[in-house]
Amino acid sequence: MKFTDGFWLVRDGVRISYATDVRDVRSGADRFTAHAAVRKVTGRGGTLNAPLLTVDCFSPAEGVIGVRVTHHAGKRRPGPDFALTAHGGEAARVRRDGTVTELTSGPLTLRLDESAPWALTFHDADGRELIRSGRKGTAFAVTGDGAHHMVAQLALGVGEQIYGLGERFTPFVKNGQVVDIWQADGGTSSEQAYKNVPFYLSSRGYGVFVNHPGAVSFEVGSESVGQVQFSVEDQTLEYYVVAGPTPKDVLTRYTALTGRPALPPAWSFGLWLSTSFTTSYDERTVMSFVDGMAERGIPLSVFHFDCFWMREYQWCDFQWDPDVFPDPEGMLARLKEKGLRVSAWINPYIAQKSPLFDEAAALGHLVRRPNGDIWQWDLWQAGMGLVDFTSPEARAWFQSKLKPLLDQGVDCFKTDFGERVPTDVVWHDGSDPERMHNYYTHLYNRTVFELLEKERGHGEAVLFARSATAGGQQYPVHWGGDCWSSFEAMAESLRGGLSLSLSGFGFWSHDIGGFEGTPEPSVFKRWLAFGLLSSHSRLHGSSSYRVPWEFGDEAVDVARRFTLLKQRLMPYLYGAAAEAHRTGVPVMRPMVLEFPHDPACRPLDRQYMLGPDLLVAPVFTEDGEVEVYLPEGTWTHLLSGGKVTGPAWRTERHGYDSLPLYVREGAVLPLAAEGTRPDGDWLDALTLLVHPPTGPEYAAEVTVPDATGAPAAGFRVRREGDLLRVTESGGGRPFTVRVAGGASAEGTGEVTVPLA
Incomplete structure (x- = not known):
């Protein structure tokens, strides 16, 4: 949100008060609080009839420093709030030296000088200034309608570039953009986003997380061109600066605070095939797709049933349409006999025609308006209500409706929607409707994910989720939403996925071929290669099927080639997945x-x-x-x-x-045997494809995980003159070493290969 009119003026009706004069600093062992007047105080009279800002500085975790700026502290705070894991902050320390107060946490130091004009400066381990919140960097603004906004600015260095802020389809580098953190079902071709995350990462080696689950407005060099400005309509603004020095270090610290991604099951990395959305399908259609993939030699791992597995106008009632699927248990068993997992579409809405509407209404599980009426509208499903996930009883009720599907044989759920959440409602737990708008999806996905973990076991839970906010990375996988079927939409989808990966999300997918419309064969074939070289891969469309033979024989060949390639890459990919789970560094980087x-x-x-x-x-x-x-x-x-x-x-x-x-030079690429399932035994006929650099010195190590992500075998590679020696530990199985473009050898325990 913009408050100024150029450099010198403020906009009509806006009053801005900036922290100007440090009046005192109160410090403890590991935190300090500063009080700042919004004008220079030259005498006792200057302390009257003017605001004072309270600025608390603290460290919730090693290498993370928080700043909380408050104007009026008496505002009621009903929540929700991001669930943050504070750890290691006890290592923070405060040092006073004359008029200078410093708070240090790991490699990051915040400095405030009482004798100088107001400024908060953040420094790295070498004392280099990373960021500065200067003379207009800490403020509040009141707009003409009486709304009160807390405002912060952090300076942009020369050439500094900003990334992240969720899955955004606008340009990858966010400099010059206005970014509003507000969930919207806007497709992939606009400034709106399904996954809004108030976190950005800087090319200078730090990150900034605004700890506010509601609307946050970012001006990334778009109002004051040398500043990143962010504001919230509130009396308090809290943000964290996250240290690097590398972007990976930033993501590791940030995800330690907001949550690391769960490790998806290995089978989920195989190819998913969908019925598509509004297409006509029944069991005969489904089986023709499944058998058609097998007949053409295209391995399939998951079959997905989209919305119309349920009866029209009744989403959700969680009941198979009996006219289309008269024997769902038998059908699911027949799919399981073919080695497939099954995914089913759901959303958090209950249509009025669904038998569950009256049940949920009677139990108080639907969101209500302030006058007590159930909130309803006709956009998407006629007369639909919204499940109130702030209620523990409503969450348990929702899970109880999904459990019978798991008992039937469904393995996972596509948790669609969750963005269009009203603000003129009352929540069961008293949450602030504005703060709940973005946060709702977090409760929705968590409710479903926790059921899957309980029923399927740890390590078997996986979603195909569309919406998310900070912390949502804990419940993978997320996909890129509704894109058009064009090269341009393919590129914008990738931009969104890369932005999301720099926002703490380890796993990401997209609709191969695009969702809306029907792709030209050229688009579909190019998208196949892209999709099967993403962390997760799904064929899905809106009004037309996405089976490869609909796009010609060559599309079948391309689908087969890249599906088989991805399955061979599984030991490598699952190692990257385990790293994402362990450190927060994403698979797609x-x-x-x-x-x-x-x-x-x-x-x-x-x-x-x-x-x-x-x-x-x-x-x-x-x-x-x-x-x-x-x-x-x-x-x-x-x-x-x-x-x-x-x-x-x-x-x-x-x-x-x-x-x-x-x-990459120096890489050791572990490859599974031809034809191995995504969740197969990767150590059976494993090949290590080694890419040694030129030069006399070379040593590398690689670990091959098992299907739980735990190390199954380790390999140490080293150059000894004209030989490459590979020593294995843990697996005890025969393996092959192949030098890229050169010789190969097979053995157990230790294998030597000539380099010349």
């Missing part, structure tokens, strides 16, 4: 995350690293022309074996069966 010191990588949004060692550049053209940047080092094309030395920009041309897919 923007180039700036893996190469933060390479300036050419900072704006790149049409390529990414899949795990630490695979560079993927999807092709967004029919003719196969694609630009790709390769950072420093020797890169080997995984499919062709060709080598390229970076740093270099390249223009390449690829057929539909290829794309820029490069392996």
